[in-house]
Amino acid sequence: MFGVGQVVRTMRIRAVVVVGVAALLGLGACEQGKGDGPAPYSSTYAPLPSQSVLLQGATVLTGSGERLEGADVALSDGRISAVGMELDTRTADVVDAQGLWITPGVIDVHSHLGVYPAPSVAAHSDGNEATDPNTAEVWAEHSVWTQDPGFATALAGGVTSLQVLPGSANLFGGRSVTLKNVPGRSVMDMKFPGAPYGLKMACGENPKRVYGRRSRAPSTRMGNVAAYRAAWIEADEYRRKATGAKPGQGKPPKRNLQLETLAGALDGEILVHNHCYRADEMLVMLEIAKEFGYRITAFHHAVEAYKIADQLREHGTCAAIWADWYGFKMEAFDGIRENAAILDRAGACTVIHSDSATGIQRLNQESAKVMGAAARVGIEIPPERAITWITANAAKALGIEAQTGTLEVGKMGDVTVWDGNPFSVYTKVVKVYIDGALAYDRDDPGGNPVTDFSLGTAARHGGAL
Amino acid sequence: MGIWLLAVCAAHAQTIAITDATVHTVGPAGTIEGATVLVEGDRIVAVGADVAVPAGAQVVDGSGKIVTPGLFSPVGALGLSEVGAVTGTNDAIQQGVQFAAGFDVAHGFNPRSLVVAISRMDGVTHAGITPQSGGASSQVFSGLGSVVDLGGAADAFLTRGAVVVANLGVRGSALAGDSRAAAVQVLRAALRDALDYRDNKTAHERGERRAYSVSQTDLDTLLRVLDGSVALMFNVNRASDIEGVLELAGDFSIRAIVLGGAEAWMVADRLAAAQVPVIVDGINNLPTNFDRLNARLDSASLLVAAGVRVAFGAAAQTHDARLITQSAGNAVANGLSWHQALQAITLAPAAVWGIDDQVGSIEAGKMANLVIWDDDPLEITSYPEQTYIRGVPVPMHSRQTLLRDRYLQIDSALPPAYRAPANPDPVPRFR
Numbered sequence: 022m023f024g025v026g027q028v029v030r031t032m033r034i035r036a037v038v039v040v041g042v043a044a045l046l047g048l049g050a051c052e053q054g055k056g057d058g059p060a061p062y063s064s065t066y067a068p069l070p071s072q073s074v075l076l077q078g079a080t081v082l083t084g085s086g087e088r089l090e091g092a093d094v095a096l097s098d099g100r101i102s103a104v105g106m107e108l109d110t111r112t113a114d115v116v117d118a119q120g121l122w123i124t125p126g127v128i129d130v131h132s133h134l135g136v137y138p139a140p141s142v143a144a145h146s147d148g149n150e151a152t153d154p155n156t157a158e159v160w161a162e163h164s165v166w167t168q169d170p171g172f173a174t175a176l177a178g179g180v181t182s183l184q185v186l187p188g189s190a191n192l193f194g195g196r197s198v199t200l201k202n203v204p205g206r207s208v209m210d211m212k213f214p215g216a217p218y219g220l221k222m223a224c225g226e227n228p229k230r231v232y233g234r235r236s237r238a239p240s241t242r243m244g245n246v247a248a249y250r251a252a253w254i255e256a257d258e259y260r261r262k263a264t265g266a267k268p269g270q271g272k273p274p275k276r277n278l279q280l281e282t283l284a285g286a287l288d289g290e291i292l293v294h295n296h297c298y299r300a301d302e303m304l305v306m307l308e309i310a311k312e313f314g315y316r317i318t319a320f321h322h323a324v325e326a327y328k329i330a331d332q333l334r335e336h337g338t339c340a341a342i343w344a345d346w347y348g349f350k351m352e353a354f355d356g357i358r359e360n361a362a363i364l365d366r367a368g369a370c371t372v373i374h375s376d377s378a379t380g381i382q383r384l385n386q387e388s389a390k391v392m393g394a395a396a397r398v399g400i401e402i403p404p405e406r407a408i409t410w411i412t413a414n415a416a417k418a419l420g421i422e423a424q425t426g427t428l429e430v431g432k433m434g435d436v437t438v439w440d441g442n443p444f445s446v447y448t449k450v451v452k453v454y455i456d457g458a459l460a461y462d463r464d465d466p467g468g469n470p471v472t473d474f475s476l477g478t479a480a481r482h483g484g485a486l
Numbered sequence: 487m488g489i490w491l492l493a494v495c496a497a498h499a500q501t502i503a504i505t506d507a508t509v510h511t512v513g514p515a516g517t518i519e520g521a522t523v524l525v526e527g528d529r530i531v532a533v534g535a536d537v538a539v540p541a542g543a544q545v546v547d548g549s550g551k552i553v554t555p556g557l558f559s560p561v562g563a564l565g566l567s568e569v570g571a572v573t574g575t576n577d578a579i580q581q582g583v584q585f586a587a588g589f590d591v592a593h594g595f596n597p598r599s600l601v602v603a604i605s606r607m608d609g610v611t612h613a614g615i616t617p618q619s620g621g622a623s624s625q626v627f628s629g630l631g632s633v634v635d636l637g638g639a640a641d642a643f644l645t646r647g648a649v650v651v652a653n654l655g656v657r658g659s660a661l662a663g664d665s666r667a668a669a670v671q672v673l674r675a676a677l678r679d680a681l682d683y684r685d686n687k688t689a690h691e692r693g694e695r696r697a698y699s700v701s702q703t704d705l706d707t708l709l710r711v712l713d714g715s716v717a718l719m720f721n722v723n724r725a726s727d728i729e730g731v732l733e734l735a736g737d738f739s740i741r742a743i744v745l746g747g748a749e750a751w752m753v754a755d756r757l758a759a760a761q762v763p764v765i766v767d768g769i770n771n772l773p774t775n776f777d778r779l780n781a782r783l784d785s786a787s788l789l790v791a792a793g794v795r796v797a798f799g800a801a802a803q804t805h806d807a808r809l810i811t812q813s814a815g816n817a818v819a820n821g822l823s824w825h826q827a828l829q830a831i832t833l834a835p836a837a838v839w840g841i842d843d844q845v846g847s848i849e850a851g852k853m854a855n856l857v858i859w860d861d862d863p864l865e866i867t868s869y870p871e872q873t874y875i876r877g878v879p880v881p882m883h884s885r886q887t888l889l890r891d892r893y894l895q896i897d898s899a900l901p902p903a904y905r906a907p908a909n910p911d912p913v914p915r916f917r
Contacts, residue, residue: 348568390866393868
């Protein structure tokens, strides 16, 4: 949950609406930090050095649904300062972008980089606190190893922001964190300023398998649901006690990290990201949300989302999905490549995610798989539409759409430049700008980030970078 | 049933001419524009720009289309695994200790697997089916692999028991007391036992030889490895372990195949000199373990440049067998030529399995495993318009397309279960 000071500094809109448990419990910057300066764990992200740049003459997919030909994109002071034809070149470094394609920086809403890093040795297995079905108290950021080589390869795939989630062993896996994909000595150096936290929930096979085989609850889907409801009842009570406590009257409840996170979700400050595969099960989860008055921001994986596209549209719940994973477990049996196309056509918020350190490097190709499959059944998805699945819609699912995800003027200068149509297998990322700074440049491999772990290996020179 | 069989026979006997197409033969004829591919029965009988179409042939207009050989997924569990995490639907892994090298997954192959139907729709016409290691009681030898076509018939085998899969490196280590050195010793001891058995069969049967480290079934299998009729496929990634494979292959005069080979590019010259082919993943560029510290995205290109035969595939590739085109396309983006990439998913894997006289290219006499594409087959958005296996057009639908068609329109008054599929034959046995 935010320290209040951080919220004010980075995100004006949120500062107005934040009246949640943390604020009411007096857990703002001063109390938590015991002194001046930012609250503990808050973002220390500082953009890389940048100068004004004008990318000239490209095919531009804005992320807002438009495709511009021969257009320019200008970045200055870390922001997108202009998009259009024949922009003023006088105050910026001009980059000839003829033949190149420019899109918003790619955003992955489902990553385990850092918490399940490479090498995936047991000592690095930090993504599932699989010791209790409810570990809402853990924060994924406290597992993130910033030296995971996967961050650098994801950058080479055009990824500028990502959400790192706890795994799906638990019903409540803990808090997620949204990162800017820049190298950091600490996770705080990477935290996306002002991004809301997420709460990772998981339905279905994983929790009931993990705990059922230990002969404890949950061992069934109905056991899953009973445990969610019990936790929400407790969180609701905690929240009411907290909001009922006024200075000088009554005693606020003792601070409880688990309930604090759940209460934040009930308040809508923490976004619910729900791992769930089956259509029938997603509809049950929406009932639980109705019972306790919270919103499910996104179902993740959602391989059967296409069966309930209308319902997802009505609830305003995003489906963050793979293009074509299927068959690896029972609840993934009905996966089809047209999932995203059917959702998108129905007007549901559609996001292509990776959940994979290799997949995150080519979310553009994953989207292309859907485009091809959709075309076979007469659903034409042009590039300017498909790009929204890995940019604008992803930003919406993370609650950062006011800052990034499209090339609208004033947004963060998060931009990916490709050497052709991003939905071709032959296309590569040539430049990545994060907050207006050149974070990756294929033409200058020596200038690209190399994690400590990768020093002295071929990843320094290899196809990845 | 009688009518059905008749139809099947008719399909078999058919002569098909795919005309006026861009044909990538992957054979000596290279790429031919405006070409005709002539198929009689299950064989290709002619390909070229000047091929006459015989009277009575079924003509398929290929104008504006691309024709390639059927794709060959070189390893994985197609027809052996239906749902990954569902017990009872996975037959590529055995947890017992009855067999090691002699464990023959072919006995479990299901030509009617839903995954087979999905894969062939995407252009995969035949596949290596290989045992996988997994579980506490797996062994350094995983067992025998075969090649099947994906036509859906029981007589699917193009070659049976043609490789033995063995695990060295970090995987072998886990199977041999947590030391990769022990894994090599287990392997060498088994091969030495097989040599001893070969030279002393009579004495062994009389009980006059020492006890062997492996079972009779395994000995019989390893004899075939030692006489060169079966290749040994090593699941291995680290450069030093690959060097160990080359040494072992030399010591025992066996045919070696490297599966994985993340660091194979570092010893590419030696692999080329020893004519050891490599099956690479093509996309996994991360150091997911210490055997893969030098993994890189352009390794296929480096290997081919050094003269190594490369095929795209991954040990656990089953439901994703259809993604070999994506691996090949990404390799092109990272330095491999387009034609080399196509070869790496057609002819090269056929050569790895020793069946390049049967499949892998469009040449007269070869099996008519073909794909007609709407566009560049390595491009993500391209799709097969028609796949042919042994000269028979396969149904271009699967359980996935049935689901798709059921839910394309969801605003029906009736629940989805009442929506009848357009095609009533979801798992066709079409030959």
